[in-house]
Amino acid sequence: MPVTATPxxxxxxxxxxxxxLHAMILESLDDDQAVEMITIPLAGKxxxxxxxxxxxxxxxxxxxxxxxxxxxxxxxxxxxxxRIEGLPTADWxxxxxxxxxxxxxxxxxxxxxNLERMWSFGDAPLAPEIV
Numbered sequence: 001m002p003v004t005a006t007p008x009x010x011x012x013x014x015x016x017x018x019x020x021l022h023a024m025i026l027e028s029l030d031d032d033q034a035v036e037m038i039t040i041p042l043a044g045k046x047x048x049x050x051x052x053x054x055x056x057x058x059x060x061x062x063x064x065x066x067x068x069x070x071x072x073x074x075x076x077x078x079x080x081x082x083r084i085e086g087l088p089t090a091d092w093x094x095x096x097x098x099x100x101x102x103x104x105x106x107x108x109x110x111x112x113x114n115l116e117r118m119w120s121f122g123d124a125p126l127a128p129e130i131v
Contacts (some may be wrong), residue, residue: 052119062070
């Protein structure tokens with residue numbers, strides 16, 4: 001009987017792709033000087049995504065710029081068309097990249113909605129103090 005090579009599990013490739021997407025998002029936000037960045041791991045806790053990234057910009061202009069650049073980078077590097085909500089006002093912009101969901105806020109809006117607390121799943125506090 002001939003011996004055949006066992007193909008690599010597809011799940012591993014998918015995890016690597018999710019990790020690469022997550023890393024690129026964090027790098028892009030860091031390059032654009034996002035503040036108070038956190039990641040909430042959702043794998044095994046929710047079926048909506050594997051990671052939720054929450055970050056703030058100092059103004060609506062910065063939030064909009066970060067969102068537009070990030071959406072462009074996701075499209076160029078991962079060939080995905082992220083869905084974007086909230087771009088016209090840019091107080092709170094949601095970018096759904098499939099495996100990673102990104103919330104970009106102005107600080108006052110972020111403090112009001114406090115997504116970190118809502119999604120912490122009873123874990124230790126995730127967000128640094130927002131002043």
